[in-house]
Amino acid sequence: MKIARKHGLLIIEDAAYAFLAKAPPPPLAALAPETTVYVSGLSKSVATGLRFGFAVAPVQWVPAIERTIRATTWNTPGVVTAIACGWLDDGTVARLEVEKRQDAAIRQSMARDILAGLGSVGHPSSYFLWLPLTEDIRADQIAMALTREHVSVSTAEPFSTCASVPHAIRVALGSVELEDLRKALEKVRRLIRAYL
Template identity: 35%
Template sequence: QQQHPKLAFLMPTVHNPTLTIMPYERRAAIAAIARNHGVWLIEDDLYGGMADDETPLLASIAPDRTFLVNGLSKSVAAGVRGGWIACPPHFAQRIKVTHRMITGGLPFILAETCARLVQSGKAHEIRKESVKDLSRRVQLAREQLAGFDFESHQHAPFLWLKLPEPWMSGTFKNAAYRDGVLVDDEDEFKTARGEKTYYRVRVGFSSPKTGQELTAGLMILRRLLENGGSAYDGEI
């Protein structure tokens, strides 16, 4: 009511980076508020499509004002960077035109590859195998970081790790990078300055080629967590 927003961007199923799944009641309340105040909703379901969560999408609760965004790069293959938007029908042409103006359009060969993967059923088969591999990696991560506070999801390629004293998010990221492991600090996900500090990092585990490589990286993180600030003197 104070700011009169025109648009809200939400990631209600397997939120990045917190892995939160918004309950149905909250989704319905947001949809009602959006209708009452003329707010359009963008629903990012990139990770939600992997979660097998049965909570109704915002797009099914408020189809008249929700733009549902999904794609293949997270659930099928990182190199297949094609996606789609489901929207109120009268917006379809405007979205196509706007997409071309902003990006130049999706290359034909990539669009054709995405379409054939989906229509042939291959995308679904690859997705199932990807989820199986991710589940194994999640279990490895849970075992290697046992005893520490983190959020994880069986089908998500990352976890949200709370840092023990005296670590700060940016300092831990630098220490991990020094030892050859790249993580995302919490500032990567903040849109602006704020008073809230989480002292967390996002640890992704889809990039390592083997379980051994993943385990080695997680062991480095565990050593840093266990040794605290003494493991990193802050020097470059």
């Protein structure tokens, strides 16, 4: 924050997954409100189809943000806004976030058990994890081999911000039934071990 303040930089805080942390640290927007735009929504924490987002920004940035929203999406339909506001007010959002956090923790625990020994990296209540690979195993080979097994994973390339892309695959843990997830994770384990 000191660097942002010193150089007049704007911090954009994407808090779409902040609800997954049971006791998250205070948002940067609370610590540096004059230089932080806090962005979040309900499509990750409540329901994918509930396309309702919001931003909290320094007053001088509000007109530019409003113009950008109008130029790209105009606005959220009134019914969606009414549902979102009602659920925020009556505690539905808070209850659903607790349930999702518990679900993510169950999935993460299952993944860690099944992928034990492969060095998985992920937050205990996250809906994804990373599997670092050794230098001699190409992530794209693993991803393609898993595709043939009807399991879709991502390499680190789309997420990398540096020239040297880490050898890793990203495994999403949500959106499927637990038994289907178990079977998919077992395929991931078997295939990676075959390459070791």
